[in-house]
Amino acid sequence: MADSILTAPRAGTGFIAVRDPYTGEIIGSVRNTPADAVGEVMARARRGRVTAQAMSRAARAAVLDGAARLVAERSESFARLIVAEAGKTVRQARKETARAVNTLALSAAEARRNAGEVLPFDSFEGSEGRQGWFTREPLGIIAAITPYNDPLNLVAHKLGPAVAGGNAVVLKPSELTPLSALRLADTLVEAGLPEEAVTVVNGDAALGAAIVASPEVRMVSFTGGFATGEAIARSAGLKKLAMDLGGNAPVLVLADADLPRAVDACVSGAFWAAGQNCVGTQRVLVAREVYAEFRAAFVARAERLITGDPGDERTDVGPMITPAAALAARSKAEEAVARGAVLLCGNGLDGGLYSPTVLENVPAGSALWQQEAFAPLVVLQPFDTFEEALARANEIDYSLHAGVFTASLDHAMTAARLLEAGGVMVNDSSDYRLDAMPFGGFKYGSMGREGVRFAFEEMTQPKVVCINGG
Numbered sequence: 001m002a003d004s005i006l007t008a009p010r011a012g013t014g015f016i017a018v019r020d021p022y023t024g025e026i027i028g029s030v031r032n033t034p035a036d037a038v039g040e041v042m043a044r045a046r047r048g049r050v051t052a053q054a055m056s057r058a059a060r061a062a063v064l065d066g067a068a069r070l071v072a073e074r075s076e077s078f079a080r081l082i083v084a085e086a087g088k089t090v091r092q093a094r095k096e097t098a099r100a101v102n103t104l105a106l107s108a109a110e111a112r113r114n115a116g117e118v119l120p121f122d123s124f125e126g127s128e129g130r131q132g133w134f135t136r137e138p139l140g141i142i143a144a145i146t147p148y149n150d151p152l153n154l155v156a157h158k159l160g161p162a163v164a165g166g167n168a169v170v171l172k173p174s175e176l177t178p179l180s181a182l183r184l185a186d187t188l189v190e191a192g193l194p195e196e197a198v199t200v201v202n203g204d205a206a207l208g209a210a211i212v213a214s215p216e217v218r219m220v221s222f223t224g225g226f227a228t229g230e231a232i233a234r235s236a237g238l239k240k241l242a243m244d245l246g247g248n249a250p251v252l253v254l255a256d257a258d259l260p261r262a263v264d265a266c267v268s269g270a271f272w273a274a275g276q277n278c279v280g281t282q283r284v285l286v287a288r289e290v291y292a293e294f295r296a297a298f299v300a301r302a303e304r305l306i307t308g309d310p311g312d313e314r315t316d317v318g319p320m321i322t323p324a325a326a327l328a329a330r331s332k333a334e335e336a337v338a339r340g341a342v343l344l345c346g347n348g349l350d351g352g353l354y355s356p357t358v359l360e361n362v363p364a365g366s367a368l369w370q371q372e373a374f375a376p377l378v379v380l381q382p383f384d385t386f387e388e389a390l391a392r393a394n395e396i397d398y399s400l401h402a403g404v405f406t407a408s409l410d411h412a413m414t415a416a417r418l419l420e421a422g423g424v425m426v427n428d429s430s431d432y433r434l435d436a437m438p439f440g441g442f443k444y445g446s447m448g449r450e451g452v453r454f455a456f457e458e459m460t461q462p463k464v465v466c467i468n469g470g
Helices: 035-054 057-073 075-086 090-113 153-164 179-190 205-213 226-235 259-275 288-304 323-338 386-393 409-418 452-458
Strands: 015-019 026-031 116-119 130-138 141-145 168-172 198-200 217-223 240-244 249-253 281-287 342-345 357-360 377-383 401-405 423-426 460-468
Touching (some): 026 179, 035 198, 057 090, 057 179, 075 179, 090 153, 090 452, 141 153, 153 168, 153 217, 153 452, 179 198, 205 217, 217 452, 226 240, 240 452, 259 377, 281 288, 288 342, 288 377, 323 342, 323 377, 386 409, 401 409, 409 423, 452 460
Parallel strands (some): 141 168, 141 217, 217 240, 249 281, 249 401, 357 377
Antiparallel strands (some): 130 460
C-alpha cells in the first residue's frame, strides 16, 4: 500500500493522529516511520527506481493522465478531505483540487514532450562528420518534503514531474496533513504506477533528516520554512536541492490604479487559506494620494469576511492549522502594536480561528514587516514616490512574488524590472499562480524552480549521444 513501506507497524513505532483544525477531532491516523527505518525506505526506493526507469514515456503519461481523470471524478471527495485535515474552506479546497488535476495533466504532457533535442555538432569546425542529440534521463531517487497549506496540489507538484521524468520518489508530507498525499499516491497506483515507485512515509524531523542525508537520494525537493531549509542544505551532501522557502509579498498600489479592483484582489490575496500562503499578500504599499480611500475600502471588505466552519459554503476564512499557529499570529500583531503600529481591524482569537487582521504604520524592524506572517495578517503602508515604494518592497532578504496595480504601462514595466521577486503580477494579487509557470524565489534561499516543465527539468539530467560518421 502507498500509505507505508511496511505491511504492519514496527514495534514501538505507533501512529500519528490527524486532527481537524476546526473541531480538533481526530479524523484519521497514519503509521509513524522511525528514522532508523530509513534503510528499509531506501531499499524500497531502489526497487522503485528500477521499475520507474523501465517505464516508457507513453506509460508514464498514461499513469498521470489516468490519475488526473480519477482526481477529477472524485474532486468533491478530495476537496472535503482537504477541508477536514487542512482547514481550508470548501470553496478554496475545490480550487486546489482542480489545480491538482491540471498539475497532473501538465505532467503527463511533459512526459511526452520534453525528451531532449538535436545538437548541431557540425556548427564547429572539425565536427562536420558528427551528429547527435541529448536526452533527458531520470535522476533516480528524489526525496520530496511537503507542507500543510496545500496538501494535495503541492504534493502533485512533486510527484507529477518526478513520475513524468521516470524517477522513484520518497515522499514525506506534513505530519499535520498526510491524508491527501496518501490518497494521491494511491490514485497514481490505481492509475497504473508500480507501487514501489512512490514511497510515502510519515514521521518527525529526524526521519526527514535521515532521508535527506541518504547518498542514494539524488535530489531533495522541499517546500517549507527557512530553518528546515537551512538544515537540509547542511546535511544533504552532494545532491540537487530545490527549495521553496516562503515569502513576504509586497503589492504596490499606485495613484492611477483601479482601486476597487486592487482592494478586492489584495483582500483575497491576504486572507486566502487563512493567510497560510507563501505568495499571500502581506505588505500593501499604497500611494499617499489614494491611501485613505484604499484603507477604508480594504478594512470594510476585511471586516465583512466570514470566519468560521470551513465546511460551510458561506465561510471565507477557516481556521489556521493549529491553535498554536493562531496564537503565534496574534503575538506578531501585538508585538507590532507595542512598537507603534495601529490595529485597524481583526486580532480576534478563538481556538484556531484568527480573524482577518489589518495594521498600518508597522515599524520596519518588527517581525511582521521583516518575516513571513503565514497568517491572515496584512500591513498597509503609504508611500510618497514610486522609487520609495520599490525600495520598501525590496527591503526583505527573500522574495517569491510581488504585485503592482497601475494604469501606466511604463510604471508596470519598471516595477516588473526592478521588483526583486520570482514573479511580478501586474494588476493582480501577489498570490496568483499558474501551475505551468516557473515558480520560485529571488535572493536568500532561492534554489531551483517548480512549475511542471521546470520541475521536470530539475528532476532529469541530460545525456549526450554523439555519432562520428567519419
